[in-house]
Amino acid sequence: MKKKSYFLGLVLLLCLLFLTGCSGKEERTVKKAVKAQLEQLKDFDSAVVQDCISTEELLPEELQDETLSQELADIFSLFYQDFSYRIKEVSVKKNQAHVTAKIKTLDAKALAKDFSKAALKEQIKASVSSSDTFSLEESCALLKDLMESGEYETVSLTTDIQLQKNQKHWEIIPTQELDSTLTGNFLKYATDAKLLSPKEIVKVHFDAMKSFSPQELCAYLHLDSILDTDRQYQNSMGEALAKQISKHFSYKILEETSDSAQAVVQISITSVDFHSIINSYKKKVSKWLKTSEALSAGTQGRREKEREILISCIEKNKKTASQKLDIHLVNDGVNWKIQMDDEISNAIFGDAKNAIASISGDVE
Structure with missing residues (x-):
């Protein structure tokens, strides 16, 4: 009986081993x-x-x-x-x-974030270039460069x-x-519409502006259209103002609030104090108008001199002004988009449009 049990046990073990x-x-x-x-x-x-x-x-x-x-x-x-x-x-x-x-x-994820930031910055820069597009080849090259950095x-x-x-x-x-x-x-x-946060979007835009040359900044902000005057003086004005903004513009992100589709990023912007420029201009023009040169210059001559003084005051300016403002963004299902308004423009320009209104009759 024991031999039979032993034999059956051995058969079962062999079957189990075979199946295993x-x-x-x-x-x-x-x-x-x-x-x-x-x-x-x-x-x-x-x-x-x-x-x-x-x-x-x-x-x-x-x-x-x-x-x-x-x-x-x-x-x-x-x-x-x-x-x-x-x-x-x-x-x-x-x-x-x-x-x-x-x-x-x-x-x-880190690669996608870096690529999205870099691609957005290049698209912003392309908006002021002759091509006005960020090409497929450039996009591939950008992704390749990021991966070759070996930082991931x-x-x-x-x-x-x-x-x-x-x-x-x-x-x-x-x-x-x-x-x-x-x-x-x-x-x-x-392809995540919220891969980049609203404050990251703001940072990309403002960092792109800080990287612009004066000529690019002039084109991006349309600085040559602040004055309604002849093209030559518009260009001179835009170039002088662009150099000032390039020299003095800075920003600091303070806080962010957002929901599923809307966001507000509060920032502090420092830029040119254009009101200070206008005050300096008015003082110099007032002083010049009392000279014999001003009396003999005639209407056209006085206009040209006043234009010259304004450009000089812009170029020699060293004063800045800071202000806090809210930047509103909307998520359109693709990305967060900044809602540009006059408040943002005025902060970047140093409130140039409003300040220059008081002297527009002199130089336009």
């Missing part, structure tokens, strides 16, 4: 199939990468262009240069398998991978969720 051995072998095959697929992401050939994942999940739609194949290849290889993975769990049930893997890729840490993400057995081969079932995870959810972040 089959299952273990199948799990190893599944694991091998997943590793073969993930290893392709380390390949520097973008064509191989595109066979592995849907590259539509890696790049925004405007960057997906076959004419930029080399640039895209560089972007793909840079994105996965620090890619690594570890398979944690494998389960097999008939012709279906499930794998849990932990992957490491570059911090796609890696982040860990856990992903579930489903496989199906096709005859004797295990194949990964492609899903949008898997592709997104393998790209660190870069596209999700890059």
Whole structure:
């Protein structure tokens, strides 16, 4: 009786070992199939990468262009240069398998934020250039430069991978969720209307202004249209004022309040004190009008001299004025947009439009 029980126990043990051995072998095959697929992401050939994942999940739609194949290849290889993975769990049930893997890729959220800020700044700068556009090639180059900086840490993400057995081969079932995870959810972040906060949007705009040359600032703020006069004097006026703003303009973000669609960012702006310029102008003109030169100059001569004095007062100005103001933003589902108004313009201009109204009859 004991021998019979021992024999049955041995048979059951052998069956269990046999079944476990089959299952273990199948799990190893599944694991091998997943590793073969993930290893392709380390390949520097973008064509191989595109066979592995849907590259539509890696790049925004405007960057997906076959004419930029080399640039895209560089972007793909840079994105996965620090890619690594570890398979944690494998389960097999008939012709279906499930794998849990932990992957490491570059911090796609940080990259998306930097790219969005840099792209917005370039778009603002392009608005005052002859091209007036931020091209696809420039956009790709910008993303590539950011990735080549090597300043991004890696982040860990856990992903579930489903496989199906096709005859004797295990194949990964492609899903949008898997592709997104393998790209660190870069596209999700890059197209998030609230990726950048309202105060980050304000900072990008004002930092772009601070980086402008006087000529660019003049074009961006339309400084040459403050006076309704001849084109030559408008240009001289705009250039002088742009140089002053470039020299003295600064800002500080104080606080932000926002809800789902609207936001207010309170800032302090320091810029040219144009009222001080006008006061200086009035004193100099009053003094000059008492001279014999003014008496003999005639109407046209006095007008030209008054214009000359105004430009001189602008160029020699050293005084600034500061004020707090609220900048209103609206989220249109794409990004936060600044609602430009006269209050913002006046703060940047040093209230030039209002200040100059008192002397417009002299120089226009």
